[in-house]
Amino acid sequence: MKLLLTRPRKQAEALASKLRTEDIDVWIEPMLKIIPYTNVELDPEDYQVLLVTSSNGADSLANITARRDVMIYAVGDVTAATLSCHGFADVHSAGGNVNDLALLVETTIESTAGAIAHVGGTDLAGDLVKRLCLAGYRVRHVALYHTVAATSLSCEVRRAMGNGEIDGALFFSPGTARIFMALVSEAKCGNALANMTAFCLSEAVASALDQALWGRLVVSDRPTSVNLLAAVMGG
DSSP states (O other): OOOEEEHHHHHHHHHHHHHHTTOOOOEEEOOOEEOOOOOOOGGGGGSEEEEOSHHHHHHHHHHOOOOOOSSEEESSSHHHHHHHTTOOOOOEEESSSSSHHHHHHHSSSOTTTTOOOEEEEESSSSSSHHHHHHHTOOOOEEEEEEEEEOOSOOOHHHHHHTTTTOOOEEEEEEHHHHHHHHHHHTOOOGEEEEOOOEEEEHHHHHHTTTTGGGGEEOOOOSEEEEEEHHHHHHH
16 A cells, blocks of 8 residues: 655654554655744743644744743644653643643643643644633743645656555645645646545544545544554554
8 A cells, every 4th residue: 555645744754654664655745844933932931831732833842942841731642742752841642632632721720820822833723722712711822833835746646646556645634635635636636536545634634625536535533643543554
């Protein structure tokens, strides 16, 4: 089996290593490029906890503060592991999606105990800040990076899709799914999707695809990388 990986390059390369150990070939075609901001001001002392909702956010946070003792709530285990690899010592995983992270905050953090910062990209998935503010928390979003979308599919990927050499593609966010579909439409290679499987992290991701074009859609039973990989192995 050969799969197309659409994540930003660093995450795609880490995922590729795992898939190759299962004898799965991969083709890396990032839909987004991560561009860190260089002038971010963030003092962890101002917040009782930092919320991190992606590995990109974890990488960016590590680059803008030397503090490693701040309490951090991570959306899932992969993000938590990335933070731990950077040396952050007080990391707690919600083990799921943005809703799970919000629930973790609401059940363990007092709204009157201090401000909270959600650190991540300019574009947000979910309404984490809005939900917590409505629950009485003082939450600020701090943008550490922005993303630039790919403008075309590579010639190699278009050729491989046309020749039936790619069996499926992995999608971790609605944004990357929408970008991919737009580029497929622009390249006029939508017919190739009939022979491919779309492996999606969640129903929200699957809904961003033009589902009628795909040969098959597989949705992870939980919105985690581990569960999506299990779906790939079982699919």
